[in-house]
Amino acid sequence: RTLNEVLFFPSELACVEQVFNPSSPHFPSSCSPSCPLPHGVETSFSRLLRRILSATSSLDLCVFSFSNMDLRRAVLALQSKGVTIRVLTDKEYAAITGSQIGVLRKAGICVRCDTASVYMHHKFAVVDSRLLITGSLNWTLTAVQSNKENILITEEPELVQPFIQEFHRLWVDNDPA
Amino acid sequence: RTLNEVLFFPSELACVEQVFNPSSPHFPSSCSPSCPLPHGVETSFSRLLRRILSATSSLDLCVFSFSNMDLRRAVLALQSKGVTIRVLTDKEYAAITGSQIGVLRKAGICVRCDTASVYMHHKFAVVDSRLLITGSLNWTLTAVQSNKENILITEEPELVQPFIQEFHRLWVDNDPA
Numbered sequence: 001r002t003l004n005e006v007l008f009f010p011s012e013l014a015c016v017e018q019v020f021n022p023s024s025p026h027f028p029s030s031c032s033p034s035c036p037l038p039h040g041v042e043t044s045f046s047r048l049l050r051r052i053l054s055a056t057s058s059l060d061l062c063v064f065s066f067s068n069m070d071l072r073r074a075v076l077a078l079q080s081k082g083v084t085i086r087v088l089t090d091k092e093y094a095a096i097t098g099s100q101i102g103v104l105r106k107a108g109i110c111v112r113c114d115t116a117s118v119y120m121h122h123k124f125a126v127v128d129s130r131l132l133i134t135g136s137l138n139w140t141l142t143a144v145q146s147n148k149e150n151i152l153i154t155e156e157p158e159l160v161q162p163f164i165q166e167f168h169r170l171w172v173d174n175d176p177a
Numbered sequence: 178r179t180l181n182e183v184l185f186f187p188s189e190l191a192c193v194e195q196v197f198n199p200s201s202p203h204f205p206s207s208c209s210p211s212c213p214l215p216h217g218v219e220t221s222f223s224r225l226l227r228r229i230l231s232a233t234s235s236l237d238l239c240v241f242s243f244s245n246m247d248l249r250r251a252v253l254a255l256q257s258k259g260v261t262i263r264v265l266t267d268k269e270y271a272a273i274t275g276s277q278i279g280v281l282r283k284a285g286i287c288v289r290c291d292t293a294s295v296y297m298h299h300k301f302a303v304v305d306s307r308l309l310i311t312g313s314l315n316w317t318l319t320a321v322q323s324n325k326e327n328i329l330i331t332e333e334p335e336l337v338q339p340f341i342q343e344f345h346r347l348w349v350d351n352d353p354a
């Protein structure tokens with residue numbers, strides 16, 4: 001059966017420690033005792049994080065704006081597990097205040113910036129060359145918590161394959177070498 | 178067979194008169210003799226226009242920014258054919274220079290503005306309650322001609338139905354009455 005899922009935002013606010021530390025689902029030890037957020041709640045955002053964290057071999061990320069700290073944490077967690085990560089982003093937005101692109105670079109993640117277009121406006125990710133995550137949502141806090149946004153998740157090859165090819169094309173086009 | 182299609186932008190530049198007037202495919206009479214654009218060429222944008230123009234009963238459009246004149250023409254053409262059109266858009270962006278939302282309103286199309294969120298950032302349309310058109314692309318000229326953008330088109334019910342429900346929810350929530 002082909003996975004198809006749609007998530008809408010803004011997401012309910014809830015603690016996502018359990019997503020990063022699934023062993024103790026309700027009150028993970030890494031969560032501060034004073035954490036004021038609801039626990040044990042599935043939200044659009046926790047579902048999105050789970051899909052990203054499901055990567056076992058590769059994550060190809062093509063995103064206009066990346067400033068969300070939980071999404072940064074997810075990418076760095078994959079990096080620690082040995083998942084091959086490639087990030088393609090917009091040249092201009094990579095440099096704005098709050099952008100996490102520099103942090104990813106310092107962590108050794110391969111990042112390329114699109115300099116050719118007015119905006120590199122995509123917001124998609126491909127997990128393990130199999131699962132497409134795409135939509136209107138930039139990887140920012142405002143997108144997750146405040147805006148009306150959508151994320152579409154699918155394993156349908158007719159939808160996933162064109163995004164894999166487009167990622168490859170953009171990746172090669174923006175080789176700085 | 179379920180339709181699944183992905184389009185990438187920027188689109189090649191080509192004349193779209195043939196999309197609006199399919200009777201004479203290469204040099205439609207409505208096209209000026211001095212039209213400098215390529216003719217008889219399928220592009221991402223002409224494919225997008227065809228999908229929108231395929232509506233026979235309804236078009237539900239939920240889009241952050243709408244300034245593109247060809248897309249305006251497509252919506253007005255559907256309106257003339259008697260297709261029921263509902264447009265949900267961002268309050269702030271409906272008022273910016275170049276926005277075509279006012280023109281749609283004057284043509285008698287039912288428009289509602291989202292005032293609650295920071296941004297009503299969706300960019301999706303549902304054709305005849307059956308075909309979903311969604312992606313990163315706003316309905317602007319820059320998005321079509323300059324940015325790196327994607328549009329995903331699908332008839333897969335697991336993907337289409339949640340967008341129909343979300344449109345309904347947002348439509349009711351933003352009833353000005």
Ligand SMILES: [Zn+2]
Nearest residue numbers: 015017031035
């Ligand atoms: Zn907590």
Ligand SMILES: [Zn+2]
Nearest residue numbers: 192194208212
């Ligand atoms: Zn022409």
